[in-house]
Amino acid sequence: MDLNTSVLIVSAYGRGYWLASELQRENIPVMLIDVTSKLGVWPPEDVEGPFGFFKPDQLTDSQNERVFAEDAFATLNQGFTMWLPEGPLELKSPLTEYRLQKLGQNKAVLNFLQGGKNAFRHLAGLPKWASENFKKSWILHLAHQWAATTYVPSSRASLSGRALKILNPFLVRQPTRAGQQKAVEWLKSKNVEVHQKTELLDISLKTNNAISGVEIHGERSGHMHVDQIVWMLSSEESYFAAPKIAQRLFPQGALEPEWCWVRYRLKMSPCPERDALPSHLLVLGQVTSPWTHQNLMTLQRTALEDQFDVWIRIPNVQRFNKEYLRIRGEKIMEILRERLPLALPEIQSYPQEFYYTYSQIGPSSFPVFGEGLEARRRKMDFNNVHLESAEIWTNFSWDDQFESQGLIRDSLLKWWKLLQQRKEKEHRD
Numbered sequence: 126m127d128l129n130t131s132v133l134i135v136s137a138y139g140r141g142y143w144l145a146s147e148l149q150r151e152n153i154p155v156m157l158i159d160v161t162s163k164l165g166v167w168p169p170e171d172v173e174g175p176f177g178f179f180k181p182d183q184l185t186d187s188q189n190e191r192v193f194a195e196d197a198f199a200t201l202n203q204g205f206t207m208w209l210p211e212g213p214l215e216l217k218s219p220l221t222e223y224r225l226q227k228l229g230q231n232k233a234v235l236n237f238l239q240g241g242k243n244a245f246r247h248l249a250g251l252p253k254w255a256s257e258n259f260k261k262s263w264i265l266h267l268a269h270q271w272a273a274t275t276y277v278p279s280s281r282a283s284l285s286g287r288a289l290k291i292l293n294p295f296l297v298r299q300p301t302r303a304g305q306q307k308a309v310e311w312l313k314s315k316n317v318e319v320h321q322k323t324e325l326l327d328i329s330l331k332t333n334n335a336i337s338g339v340e341i342h343g344e345r346s347g348h349m350h351v352d353q354i355v356w357m358l359s360s361e362e363s364y365f366a367a368p369k370i371a372q373r374l375f376p377q378g379a380l381e382p383e384w385c386w387v388r389y390r391l392k393m394s395p396c397p398e399r400d401a402l403p404s405h406l407l408v409l410g411q412v413t414s415p416w417t418h419q420n421l422m423t424l425q426r427t428a429l430e431d432q433f434d435v436w437i438r439i440p441n442v443q444r445f446n447k448e449y450l451r452i453r454g455e456k457i458m459e460i461l462r463e464r465l466p467l468a469l470p471e472i473q474s475y476p477q478e479f480y481y482t483y484s485q486i487g488p489s490s491f492p493v494f495g496e497g498l499e500a501r502r503r504k505m506d507f508n509n510v511h512l513e514s515a516e517i518w519t520n521f522s523w524d525d526q527f528e529s530q531g532l533i534r535d536s537l538l539k540w541w542k543l544l545q546q547r548k549e550k551e552h553r554d
Contacts, residue, residue: 128349130156130318132537133339135325137161137366138172138490139308140357141513143191144530146315150187153541156318156349158325158341159309160358163366165486169300171388171477174491174521175423175436176272177405178296179205179289181524188527194311196304198296199404205295207407208424208464216292231261238268238292252283263412264291270416271407272520276384276438276493279416285496287519297405299428320344325367328374335509339370352509353540355533359514361488380501380516382441382492384417387476389435389454390427396467402426402433410460419456432473435461438493444478451475491521511536 131154134141138161148155178198192198204217214224225235237251255262259280266282268289277285298304313319323343331337338350356363361379363371371379393399402424410420416438423436435457443449454472461470477486492515494502502516511533519525 128341128345128347130154130349130351131541132156132353132355133158133349133351134355134357135160135367136357137164137362139195139305140526141355141530142194142308142312143188143527144355144513144534145312145317146187146191147530147534148537149315149317151538151541153537156320157312158320158323160323160325160366162321163324164362164488165481167477167486167490169302169305170427170434172305172490173298173300175386175388175425175434176521177205178298178523179291180294180296181290181527182293184527191308191311192523195308196298196300198298200294200296201403201405203403205291205407206403206405207409209409210411217294221292225264228264229261230264231258234262234265235292237265238288238290255283256281259413267291267409267416271421272522274493274515274518274520275496275498277496279413287525289520289522290524295405297425299426325370327369334507336507352544353511353537354507354509355511355513355537357513359488359492359516361492362514365487374505374507374510376506377501377504380494380498382489383495384438384493385441385444385489386436386438386491386493387444387450387478387489389437389457389472389476390474391433391435391457391461391470392431392473393433393465393468393470395431396465398465399468408460408464418453419460422457422460424461433470441489441492444476444489445483447475447479450479491515 132148134145134155134157136157136159141157145155145157178192202217203215206216207214211228215221222235233251234255255265259266262283263279265288266279268291269286270277270279270282272289273286275286309319309321320343323341323345326340326342328336329338329348336351336354338348340348356374358366360371360375361381363375364379404426406424408422408424414420418437418439421438425434427434437453437457439453454475458470458472494516503512505512513529513533518529
């Protein structure tokens, strides 16, 4: 059976749903194939990740609708919170500015985080200054590095990437599979054709640098003619979910991350110190030590009062090393037992990588790449394929992904307008 669509979006984990709805609103024929089921079975917590939602300064109505299409977010009154050796630091508190100054953070750094680069153009030299004055600016480096897709040593983090708006309202949620499916239903309500049980088999070429179609099998099967493709899988995810196509799109092979985030599930006994914990907490050890392993942990509440999730960043090569994961778990426990002695924390379950193999669960949803790979991360030999994944994003924030999808939307709208003008001219002639 021959099929047709102007734009095909290949998605996973809800990526690109907003983009698809935007294209449909502009009456551009679009189909979205979601291959999440081809990337292993992950609990909702592992798909959601440890980074929460920093509400952008500006969010369009459609972006706001997309964000809240799944499980409900809850705003943390205390804002983004860190637990330092010196004590807790709440970034939405009457004492926030005082605490940051007591921690030695420069006033210009705070202004930068509050207003962003565009509001403080005269601070263009701030990142370089910050790199040379780490102790006076570490919070700026942390805002750049915590959710970044590229690992940079902490003292240089402000020189690249983009800072999270950590002083903005901060929201978190407890994800469910039902919530993930709600996002699919939301997209369908926008009249986007969505397929979740369709396999991608191969591609056909129009020219050496343009794809003309995709062979699919599942809910609809056959050769699908396409004009444009938005490919929202990393090269590693592509080789796992659609290896034959991956060999065509990424002939250099899968780009392996240097680091990845993994999640431990903990159990804590009831006590005042446990009950006082916020829904989301960044537990930071020594600021001047590398922000990896147990020195930088995200502690999150779950739906169960006595259970918490802890996320840490580890070398990707150690993902499936059970002994390594066990030792890291012990290190986590040492720190939390020291900080929360009455809670008696203990590991309830290790990361999914402890129980399954790579062939069962595939690539990490939160890879972090090494430096110097920008050219390869964005390399694509086909001029009608738009890449969009962790290999493209600066960080794992909603803000960054909306901006990245917005650039693709604008490019496709321009292409569509020119295509319609050409058709009208041909019709007149």
